[in-house]
Amino acid sequence: MDVALVTVGDELLAGDTENTNATWLCRRLTERGVTVTRVLTIPDDRDVIASAVREFSQAFDACVVTGGLGGTPDDVTKAAVADALDRDLVVADDVKAGIVAKAEAYADQYPDLADAYDLDVDFDAQAAVPEDARPLVTDESFGPGFVAGNVYAFPGIPDELYVMFELVVDEFDGEVVSDSLYTPAPEGALNDRLSDVRERFDVSVGSYPGKGRIPTRIKVSGPPAAVDEAMTWLGEHVDVTEPPEGGSGYADRPGAEPESR
Amino acid sequence: MDVALVTVGDELLAGDTENTNATWLCRRLTERGVTVTRVLTIPDDRDVIASAVREFSQAFDACVVTGGLGGTPDDVTKAAVADALDRDLVVADDVKAGIVAKAEAYADQYPDLADAYDLDVDFDAQAAVPEDARPLVTDESFGPGFVAGNVYAFPGIPDELYVMFELVVDEFDGEVVSDSLYTPAPEGALNDRLSDVRERFDVSVGSYPGKGRIPTRIKVSGPPAAVDEAMTWLGEHVDVTEPPEGGSGYADRPGAEPESR
Numbered sequence: 409m410d411v412a413l414v415t416v417g418d419e420l421l422a423g424d425t426e427n428t429n430a431t432w433l434c435r436r437l438t439e440r441g442v443t444v445t446r447v448l449t450i451p452d453d454r455d456v457i458a459s460a461v462r463e464f465s466q467a468f469d470a471c472v473v474t475g476g477l478g479g480t481p482d483d484v485t486k487a488a489v490a491d492a493l494d495r496d497l498v499v500a501d502d503v504k505a506g507i508v509a510k511a512e513a514y515a516d517q518y519p520d521l522a523d524a525y526d527l528d529v530d531f532d533a534q535a536a537v538p539e540d541a542r543p544l545v546t547d548e549s550f551g552p553g554f555v556a557g558n559v560y561a562f563p564g565i566p567d568e569l570y571v572m573f574e575l576v577v578d579e580f581d582g583e584v585v586s587d588s589l590y591t592p593a594p595e596g597a598l599n600d601r602l603s604d605v606r607e608r609f610d611v612s613v614g615s616y617p618g619k620g621r622i623p624t625r626i627k628v629s630g631p632p633a634a635v636d637e638a639m640t641w642l643g644e645h646v647d648v649t650e651p652p653e654g655g656s657g658y659a660d661r662p663g664a665e666p667e668s669r
Numbered sequence: 670m671d672v673a674l675v676t677v678g679d680e681l682l683a684g685d686t687e688n689t690n691a692t693w694l695c696r697r698l699t700e701r702g703v704t705v706t707r708v709l710t711i712p713d714d715r716d717v718i719a720s721a722v723r724e725f726s727q728a729f730d731a732c733v734v735t736g737g738l739g740g741t742p743d744d745v746t747k748a749a750v751a752d753a754l755d756r757d758l759v760v761a762d763d764v765k766a767g768i769v770a771k772a773e774a775y776a777d778q779y780p781d782l783a784d785a786y787d788l789d790v791d792f793d794a795q796a797a798v799p800e801d802a803r804p805l806v807t808d809e810s811f812g813p814g815f816v817a818g819n820v821y822a823f824p825g826i827p828d829e830l831y832v833m834f835e836l837v838v839d840e841f842d843g844e845v846v847s848d849s850l851y852t853p854a855p856e857g858a859l860n861d862r863l864s865d866v867r868e869r870f871d872v873s874v875g876s877y878p879g880k881g882r883i884p885t886r887i888k889v890s891g892p893p894a895a896v897d898e899a900m901t902w903l904g905e906h907v908d909v910t911e912p913p914e915g916g917s918g919y920a921d922r923p924g925a926e927p928e929s930r
Contacts, residue, residue, distance in 0.1 A: 418875050418890070421705040422847065423696025427688060430710075435684025444682040449691070449708035452875070480856055480876045481864045514855075518881060525858035565878075586683065594775075595741055597786035603742045614679050614713065615741045617826075620779060629679070 409582040411437055412446040412464035416457055416475035416485050417564055420449045429474050429569055436573065437472075441582035452476050457488035465492065465559050470580070475564030477551055479534050485561060486554075490538040493556055497536040503543045503552050504535035510550055546571045555579075586629035587639050592649045595624050601645050602626070609638040623649050670843040672698055673707040673725035677718055677736035677746050678825055681710045690735050690830055697834065702843035713737050718749035726753065726820050731841070736825030738812055740795045750820055751799040758797040764804045764813050765796035771811055807832045816840075847890035848900050853910045856885050862906050863887070870899040884910050 413433055419425045430447045437444050445468055450456045457476070464471040476485030490497050511529055515522035534551045537543050541556035549568040553561050560576060562569045591598070595617040606613050611630035618624050626646070628638045674694055680686045691708045698705050706729055711717045718737070725732040737746030751758050772790055776783035795812045798804050802817035810829045814822050821837060823830045852859070856878040867874050872891035879885050887907070889899045 418873060419877065419888070420692075421695055421708065422699045422890070423692050423694075423705075424888075426692050427708075431681075431684050431687045433684075434682055438683045444684075445712070447682065447688075447708075447710035451706070451873075478856065478878065480860060481867060482873075482875050511857075518855075521853070521855055521882075525854045527855060527857045528860055529857045530860070592782070593786045594779075594782055594788060595739065596772075596788045596790045599741060599789055599791070606742060612679060612712075612743075614743050615739075616680065617739065621782075627680070627685075629683070 409442045409470070409580065410445045410468045411442050411470045411472060411580065412468045413444060413448070414457065414460050414464065414471060414473045415447065415449045415564070416452060416473065417449070418451050418482070420475075421451060429564065429566055432566070432570070433472060433474070433573070436577070437580055438584075438586075440577070440580050441584050442580050443582060443584050452482045452484055454484040454488045454491065457485055458491035461489050461492035461559055465557065470558045470560060473559065473561045474569055477549075477553060477561060477563050479530065479551060486536060486538070489556060489559055489561055493538055493559065495538040495540065495556065498539045499532045499535045500537060500543050500552075501535075503537070503545060504531050506545060507531055507534050507550060544572050544575050546575070548572070583631050584629055585632050585635050586627055587635055588625055588627045588651075589639065589642060589646070590623040590625055590649050590651050591646050592621070592623050593647055598624065598626070598646065601642070604645075605638050605642055608641065610634040611638045613638075618652065622652050625651075670703045670731070670841065671706045671729045672703050672731045672733060672841065673729045674705065674709070675718070675721050675725065675732060675734045676708065676710045676825075677713060677734065678710070679712050679743070681736075682712055690825065690827055693827070693831070694733060694735070694834070697838070698841055699845075699847075701838070701841050702845045703841050704843060704845050713743045713745055715745040715749045715752065718746055719752035722750055722753035722820055726818060731819045731821060734820060734822045735830055738810075738814060738822060738824050740791065740812060746822060747797060747799070747815075750815075750817060750822055754799055754817055754820065756799040756801065756817065759800045760793045760796045761798060761804050761813075762796075764798070764806060765792050767806060768792055768795050768811060805833050805836050807836070809833070844892055845890055846893050846896050847888055848896055849886055849888045849912075850900065850903060850907070851884040851886055851910050851912050852907050853882070853884050854908055859885065859887070859907065862903070865906075866899050866903055869902065871895040872899045874899075879913065883913050886912075 415430050420427050434444045476483045537554040538556040541554040544553035548571045549563050553572050562572050611628045611634050614627045616625040676691050681688050695705045737744045798815040799817040802815040805814035809832045810824050814833050823833050872889045872895050875888045877886040889896050
């Protein structure tokens, strides 16, 4: 299964916010055997979002969108996804009732804020989703996410994304696994073997240089049987060593390096 | 100046590596008044890279590419950028001489590794850049980055990127600034003011919800005079409060929040 991600938000493009949502989704999807084909970050611009969602939903098995689901004027993702799919936005009555209840609970919890500020929540707008979409409702988010065709829309706030994604996680799966080995050989001494293993087996191969005595990492991804064969072949043709101390740690390559098998 | 970023690497799409390069470049460019229009992450696939670079270099003032500049078979960015620009790859003799010297220095520093492994470095391939490109050479990187037309190609290893970017940083500039204010008003009570400020002034406006008593952030970006006018107007029409403690800290929105003025 091939999935493309669209992460929406001016704050991402300004470098205000690290795009941890993208990395988190990439990891979760990869763990499930899915291949993430693209991650695109774009501004809160209805036409740009619609164009990206249209392209990716047609080109890949699913398109996952995060961000811009709130109720302020810079939140245009719902309208944009509806545009992309040539659908209208419609109000789901049960979703709306839930949002009204959340607003009442907020006013109970913060009576001073509710008194001081005129909460002009447009409940219809908050409860709208594209026609025939499946709303995704959690306690953590005020408004819904949704699934419309093969487009999945989630909030941009990480804690809200994490909870909502669990509602649909079983809908993402695939057969791609990966495995790595480490070698003391410098990357520059591996070219022939790296080319060979790509040609012999139905796998993709990445190599990630260490520095000096930090070993080189070779990562192989593909169908399980092909990965097994490729790893066996590599084990016979490349000197193998232990992973660097700390397991995943290339000092200059931040981030965890979980294996998906 | 509008700039799009292309970050190349299967390890990013697998969620192995947080895309800190993208965030760092977004921040550096935004600080200089540039608008970052897109960040696209794609696999180490020559045709996909060529297509993205072609599209972005035509649509925007510059296209910045990171990753895939090494010498192993999964490093195809140089060839892809050459494809995108309809140029050949050519060897710059002075660049090649520098790479040969680096390989000799490596062998001196790690004689056991150099003896044990056959370093079949293809110096011509390592020294190649697209025809008429300006090579970017630093001590930190083995091979060069380059500028070809309005396409800037940098290594994917962060420490190497940071140093190389400094060689060309002055070529990126623009007139966009931004400023923020914080308000105790819930986001849902601000819709009319947020719409008003967008319509009255030549600015883009983002609002980022706090939770409960964590204040809402309103961020305004655009030409300096317009941002000044919009901030003055907002100060007269919105209750203003101090930033949350810790300055930038929305617990659920990771990352620093530097202002670009």
